[in-house]
Amino acid sequence: MHVRNIMLSPVGTSILTNGLDDQENWRPPAGTANLQASQLSLEDKAAIDARIAEVRARVGDLTGASVVLPNLSAELNGINRYFADSDSRPTPTDQHYLIPSDTYVGDQAAQLVELVLRASGVTCVEIIRFKGLNTSSNRSFSRAVGDLSTWCGNVLPTRTDTSSRVVFCTAGGFKALVGYLTVLGMLHHAEISYVFETGEEGIRLPAYPLRFDETPFREHAVAFGRMEQGEELTTDEVSGIDGALLTEVGDDAYWMSDLASMYWGALKKEIYGERLLPWPNLEYRDPFVGGFEAQKDRNLRAAFQESLAKASVTLRSTRGWSSIGAAGLHYDRMEGMKSDEFARVDHFRPHENFRVLCGWDGARLVMLDLRSKNDFKSKYGGG
Template identity: 35%
Template sequence: MRVIVSTCGTSVLTHQTPDEFRTLLNRLSNRQQDELGEHLSAVEAHIAQRRDQMRTADIETARKMSAELNGILGVYGGTLPPEARSDRHLLVASDTYLGNTCARIVADWLTANGIPDVQVCVIKNLVTDSLETFRFGVQELVQWCEETLPGHRKTYRIIFNLTGGFKGVQGVMNTLAHAYADEIVYIFETGRDLLRIPTLPLNWDPVAIARAHLPALRRLALGIADSSDIAGLPEVLVLAEKDDAGLSLVGEMVWQKAAPVLYAERLLDPPSPRIRYSPRFERQVADVIEPDRRVRINRAIDALERWLAGHEPPKSFQVKPVEGKHPTLPQVTHECYAWSDRDAKRIFFSLDNGAIVLEDLGQHL
């Protein structure tokens, strides 16, 4: 059995499209539906036409119209044999209107032709018109790979089909394949010959790498690193541009694999001087024995660091002023969700001249 991960672009819309309209589609490929403006009606009419064509497309026509399906069907030798029904297809799409739409057209064709296990996996920020946004998209893509693929690898052979999709995304997936896939497949342009590239067996220890550089990698992941953090890191882990720095693709791979392990071990030191721990809070966390709860506490602290920088925390780590007063700590002004299941713990904290002090890990008031 196989998991075939296919990068998706807009080929189903641009194939045999007049040059002028193809240029327009390429220009609109990073936009949302409500950003298409005066072009919305023309684009939607074109989508409806292509969707109708794909509904009745045979295998040969589907291969011509869709680069993604050309690669998938190439894996099967140009047919859909009975064993294809036991494979799982993950279609990686951008969260843009055209990217999402095209991936769903491909998914509909596979489902209509007897492939039951097809999922469209939408990755946020995976756009190619802004380097900064694309970097966030790469973070999301690496996180998706780490959360989705290792569990499949125990049962399935994982194939990255990179025939379709945008070149920037294909380049990232080529690197990720060596950590998450068994094989890369590719078909050039509208050809039929399938190029198979076995991935290299990586012998590395991302947890050991991250442990050796934990504070700096964490700060890079949070977007708060300074020059002293970068100076001590291997260059392969860092993407530095002028006054801005973040994790490189390899750095993201290391961090996504290692962070859950390191976060489960103990309460990590605060990521910056803007967060401090009270002795009471440290004792309470030391008494937490479940590794997954320690992960939640460390991730909540990450969310608080981002909150201090002006970013809205995820709903699972919601931050809000306390209602009423803390029963024993009158200095407490805010709470952050640690977890909402079981005993539903909150991290209570006080404000101190632009910094925060984590005072208590307790049940919600």
């Protein structure tokens, strides 16, 4: 069976700092490590941009096998060593995700690594950016790690999926992030690959599942889902959840701890795919429940549930239906449809191929029906 490689690599600045040919190693101007472009002085940005131009000119001349240079960057060496030291082989369908720090230097370095990968023939490369992923603020870094955990839960295959091999290449990136990624990798049944920048041999940890107590997340799935959507919960709302899974972020305001966000990210898709959850301010009618339960694809059911979580939190934060469209749900009115029960009847898209018919009663969004796009259009009209 063909197995696709999904490779996630944190990106540091070694592609900029490593010496070019016989040159000495370069260092960015002091005090710029955590800064955005707008925060840099003109002098410092000019120095960084000059170095970027030097490296870009060099890697722009590389094609094919010539890009496999051990001293080009830690990330590229890590990826190359993984395939050299394992039974796995690159395939045309492989997906590479690059995770830079939320800084000007880090983002530019990631773009250079992407350029080299594409020059070597890799076609599926994507830079994934997380706001606050730097060491300037502990709280911002914590939120960024939470966002990274959520992203992993949404994008990486579930632990029962055998069609893909997930590899975390941790040769690059800053140390604080690499530590979290090691735990995240084990939670997502990923291989962990590490190699020193110019090392001749890599270190590989096989996919070894990290076991933890899933009970709190299953029993309090709605609470964790709401926090993942950005809602801060009160003491009463987190009652029964172990304090180690929570972080106090204000007066009677709690959010998931870093540990909880990693656990939740690994479990969420599985939990969401099992059953409908009782999201606040939402109500389900039988045709909708039947439409949900008729879908046997757990990933599809998880996508539906993710949309319900977004709708619920949006309703609670805005106290109305009008902002649901801003949550990315493509919320539109059913023109011409009248109802004695609801102030308005609308529809939204929980997935590109499905539509939900819903009614607003002034306090709750009532889920009336769930159908495929074509069935929905045939029965109700609309898009």
